[in-house]
Amino acid sequence: MDSDISVKCAWGAPGEQINKISSRELQINKPAAKTIQSPDGDIIDCVMFHKQPAFDHPLLKGHKLLNPPKIPRKHNQTRILNNKFQLWSLSGETCSEGTISIRRTKEKEILRATSIRKLGRTFNIIQKDSINNGHEYAIGAVTGDAFYGAKATINVWAPHVETNPPEFSLAQIWIVAGTFGTDLNSIEVGWQACLPYGDSQPRLFIYWTSDAYRKTGCYNLQCPGFVQTSTTLALGAAISPNSIYNGQQFEIKLMILKDPTNGNWLLKFGSNFNEEIGYWPSSLFTHLNYKATTIQFGGEIMNRKSTGSHTSTQMGSGHFAEEGFGKASYFKNLQVMDSNRNLIPLPNLQVLASNQNCYNIKGGTNHFMGNYFYYGGPGKNDKCP
Incomplete structure (x- = not known):
């Protein structure tokens, strides 16, 4: 069920197709009070808070403003390096x-979406016992009765990714509850x-689902749900x-935590x-409206085997874990939040890789x-044909 990232445009007559694209663009891209041109060709729209896509969700009609967008502050040089890490805002x-x-x-x-309804949707169900429809993982996981948050510092790379057909490579935090059947709830954030x-x-991206990736959820703001409050970051930028x-490492710090006053899941950085x-309003979920029972951290790639062999799409830096600092990709300063809302070291962290000859993981x-x-890891190599 990974066809959402294939290029498939044949979903209607030409006129109907154009009308559907135009309609979907208008639905996703809200009117902007100001536009900013990014050096990489992206356009950033400054949209009035109350007109953002989140409020198109039927459960969020009349949603009370909980955390209004903050006025940008001046940062010293250290804060700029730590917090302004997107191309569009560097100016x-x-x-x-x-x-x-x-x-x-x-x-x-x-046009890349399989259908208009699947724009931004993925099917990266995190099951540990098999390679799932081409999805491969190297993750650290903790399970328990109740978690209320997690944080991590992640170094960022620009891995080689196969484009024909298109694949992906990511590093993220998963906040999970429910079962891997039809009621999985998942919140995801990373690069x-x-x-x-x-x-x-x-x-930078986010993702969420409340029904095991079947009908709910999407990337970033491409469907209603996540309520953005930041004026300084753009999801997907x-x-x-x-x-x-073997040189300077660049890191981002991310934390997801459940607000004890209203039950919403906050996303923080810096x-x-x-x-x-x-x-994420708690009303979006059927299990995460209360707590999480699994926290996962790590990397994921898509392996389409388009040439009949394993993909050369890299995970992280494209180098194996044993190469260590400055060469391998990493997650560090991992913590979870317990029922007392205290951040604690990971209890019984388990690390696993679904295809160790292609991508691996080593904890400590x-x-x-x-x-x-x-x-x-590099993907295709002598031990990963």
Whole structure:
């Protein structure tokens, strides 16, 4: 069930197709009070907070404003390096008070969707016992009775990703509850390359589903649900700079936590997690409206075997875990939030790779990196034909 990332445009007569594309563009891309041109060709729309896509969701009609967009603050040089990590904002431009920053969805991205309804949808169900429809993983996981948040520091790479047919490579945090049948609830955040943007730049993304990826959920703001509050970040926009092999490492810090007052899941970033991107209202979920029972961290790729052999799409840096700091990709300072809303080290972290000859993972603990693991690999090689 991974056909959502294939290029398939034959879903109607030409006139009908054009009308559907135009209608979908208008539905996703809300009227902008201001537009910002990014150096990489992206367009960032500054959309009034109350007109964002989230409020098209029937469960969010009349949704009370919980966390209004914040007025951009001046940052010192250290904060700029830590918090302004997207190409479009490096010039210093930002959206004004009362608006949020949204990356405009392009027509070619709609054309890449299998159908208009599947725009931005994925089927990356995280089952540990098999390779799932071409999805391969290297993850660290913890399970328990109740988790209320998780955080991680992740280094960012620009991995090689096969484009014909299109594949993807990502690193993310999963917040999970329910079963892997029809009622899986999942919240996901991290960086990804290729899907669904048509290039290999690493981009900040979010995802959610409340029914095991069947009918609900999507990437970023391409369907109603996630309420954005940030004026300084645009979901789906390119991250810059990226880590350099045997050189400087560039990291992003992300945290998801359940608000004890209203039950919503907040998404934060920044050096001290003091910047909010937005939140998932608890009403979107059937299990995560209460708690999470599994937290996962790690990498994922799509292997289409288009030439009959394993893909050469890289995970992370494209190098195996044993190469270590500066060469392998990593997650560090991993913590989860317990029922007392305390951030604690990971209890009984289990690491696994679904295809160890192609991508692997090695975990540990030390003073510098806390709970951590290195992960990744090149894909196709002598041991991964």
